[in-house]
Amino acid sequence: MAVNSDVPRRSTAGRALSLLGAFDATHPRLKLTELARRTDLPLPTVHRLAAELVSWGALERDATGHYSIGLRLWEAATLAPVAGRLREIALPFMQDLYETTRENVHLAVHDGFDALYVEKLSGHRSVPVVSRIGARLPMHSTGVGKALLARADAAFVRSYAERPLPRFTRYTITERARLLRELRATAERGYALTNEEMTLGSCSVAVAIPSDSHAPAGALGIVVRSVRTDLHRLVPDLRAAAEAIGRKLDEAVDGTQPGRA
Amino acid sequence: MAVNSDVPRRSTAGRALSLLGAFDATHPRLKLTELARRTDLPLPTVHRLAAELVSWGALERDATGHYSIGLRLWEAATLAPVAGRLREIALPFMQDLYETTRENVHLAVHDGFDALYVEKLSGHRSVPVVSRIGARLPMHSTGVGKALLARADAAFVRSYAERPLPRFTRYTITERARLLRELRATAERGYALTNEEMTLGSCSVAVAIPSDSHAPAGALGIVVRSVRTDLHRLVPDLRAAAEAIGRKLDEAVDGTQPGRA
DNA sequence: CCGTCACTTTCACCCAATGGAAGTCCTTCC
DNA sequence: GGAAGGACTTCCATTGGGTGAAAGTGACGG
Numbered sequence: 001m002a003v004n005s006d007v008p009r010r011s012t013a014g015r016a017l018s019l020l021g022a023f024d025a026t027h028p029r030l031k032l033t034e035l036a037r038r039t040d041l042p043l044p045t046v047h048r049l050a051a052e053l054v055s056w057g058a059l060e061r062d063a064t065g066h067y068s069i070g071l072r073l074w075e076a077a078t079l080a081p082v083a084g085r086l087r088e089i090a091l092p093f094m095q096d097l098y099e100t101t102r103e104n105v106h107l108a109v110h111d112g113f114d115a116l117y118v119e120k121l122s123g124h125r126s127v128p129v130v131s132r133i134g135a136r137l138p139m140h141s142t143g144v145g146k147a148l149l150a151r152a153d154a155a156f157v158r159s160y161a162e163r164p165l166p167r168f169t170r171y172t173i174t175e176r177a178r179l180l181r182e183l184r185a186t187a188e189r190g191y192a193l194t195n196e197e198m199t200l201g202s203c204s205v206a207v208a209i210p211s212d213s214h215a216p217a218g219a220l221g222i223v224v225r226s227v228r229t230d231l232h233r234l235v236p237d238l239r240a241a242a243e244a245i246g247r248k249l250d251e252a253v254d255g256t257q258p259g260r261a
Numbered sequence: 262m263a264v265n266s267d268v269p270r271r272s273t274a275g276r277a278l279s280l281l282g283a284f285d286a287t288h289p290r291l292k293l294t295e296l297a298r299r300t301d302l303p304l305p306t307v308h309r310l311a312a313e314l315v316s317w318g319a320l321e322r323d324a325t326g327h328y329s330i331g332l333r334l335w336e337a338a339t340l341a342p343v344a345g346r347l348r349e350i351a352l353p354f355m356q357d358l359y360e361t362t363r364e365n366v367h368l369a370v371h372d373g374f375d376a377l378y379v380e381k382l383s384g385h386r387s388v389p390v391v392s393r394i395g396a397r398l399p400m401h402s403t404g405v406g407k408a409l410l411a412r413a414d415a416a417f418v419r420s421y422a423e424r425p426l427p428r429f430t431r432y433t434i435t436e437r438a439r440l441l442r443e444l445r446a447t448a449e450r451g452y453a454l455t456n457e458e459m460t461l462g463s464c465s466v467a468v469a470i471p472s473d474s475h476a477p478a479g480a481l482g483i484v485v486r487s488v489r490t491d492l493h494r495l496v497p498d499l500r501a502a503a504e505a506i507g508r509k510l511d512e513a514v515d516g517t518q519p520g521r522a
Numbered sequence: 523c524c525g526t527c528a529c530t531t532t533c534a535c536c537c538a539a540t541g542g543a544a545g546t547c548c549t550t551c552c
Numbered sequence: 553g554g555a556a557g558g559a560c561t562t563c564c565a566t567t568g569g570g571t572g573a574a575a576g577t578g579a580c581g582g
Contacts, residue, residue: 012273017317056278069341077338078395080330095384123356134339
């Protein structure tokens, strides 16, 4: 009876990964039925696979039957280069920035069409922001995003700007030409600015982390209340931090690899 | 012949997970052959599975052929309760502690026989410590570990103390009876202390995060240079932070579900 | 008391995963 | 230069583990 609907049937490993992929920021806990629906897999299959993931520690199941990402998977993920090397190196510098500003300090990397937030520091005094570690935000409406975009290659920027640019506030840049102009200005002055483009009441400065190696491109940013008008005063510290991180990263690369013999 | 060596043959999903499990803090990057050796799987099998993991983003492969944990897996892992809810809630309080002390601030949870470090703040002025986010350290030689152990149930403590207690410095508590006495004292005074028990030159204070729910047990600790003799002066702030975190956690548990419509 | 819903277990079928073997492409060493 | 070794990749016949429809369980609730 021609079961082969349309999908060329994911492999078993692929199905197991689908289960992990079913979780997202708005669905960090899922019941068995929800998992089956979101992965589009038969219920018994999900049941069996989920049980295996739980037994390894990739998923957890609580008393109410809800699944969530497991501790062991989280532990394994701390070994990812982005979390380990980059975060480890950047954190003390981010801490310094936090101390002098008491504002949100962000570290993001370029991934696909998004800025992926790798680290975020914020205290009780900081302005609330939408970002979250592990969150993806568009590049045209965030400080770190613009900083990353401003040093991406022309072909990428073109394909980025060709897609529709979602609007978040009335200040979000949604016109292709204006974005390109803005990026040129960003590249010239060496740092990115946003003004209530993602969230009303917040503005930000950001700089790209320099890197001569092909290391994953990162950017460092600070988000403050838009009543603060001294954004530019933060630039020297921000840039110094980014440069120090870049330097340490490059050193680390040389040490980490088998060596350039 | 008789290929069935001893292991009852892991399932396909289990094998894929083995690959992830092959990475650890001292081996965050592995070559194909190393992966095969560490997982004890045939090379072609590893090759095929690894390729699938890479295509999903659970692993990455660099130009030199080395595999490491992938960005998408890291991203999924940020949805783990321990990283998401607990970390998110605790961070601002940890930040406050850092501001007042400028020392290492640790957040760890109880897992198996270890204290698993979930978050760690440290600046350039902080004393260097062995901990790392995602690291596991023994419970008898760390501040957070003792704090967790002191409120674990008696049966667990007994089985913990029955195992040999590894020594790290000449001050590490390695005698069963002394550990039990120490834990009683810790429980009575309401906070844990260590004095060069993990690393010479460092001492620490820690308190358990109170929680009426069955939530994963956590502890908050500060590690300072052992020349500082005012450890006790940190206790009020530390305890206040732990209590605030505990309160927020309990609130969050009630509100976590589907959402406020 | 019975229908509904969410989950769990079973089991005969069959195809996808398997892994030995062979092929490719390096580097190293004589 | 070329042979030997090592690391990775591809191939493909075999087969046992994964599959998922169907039946079973059990917890509501009307």
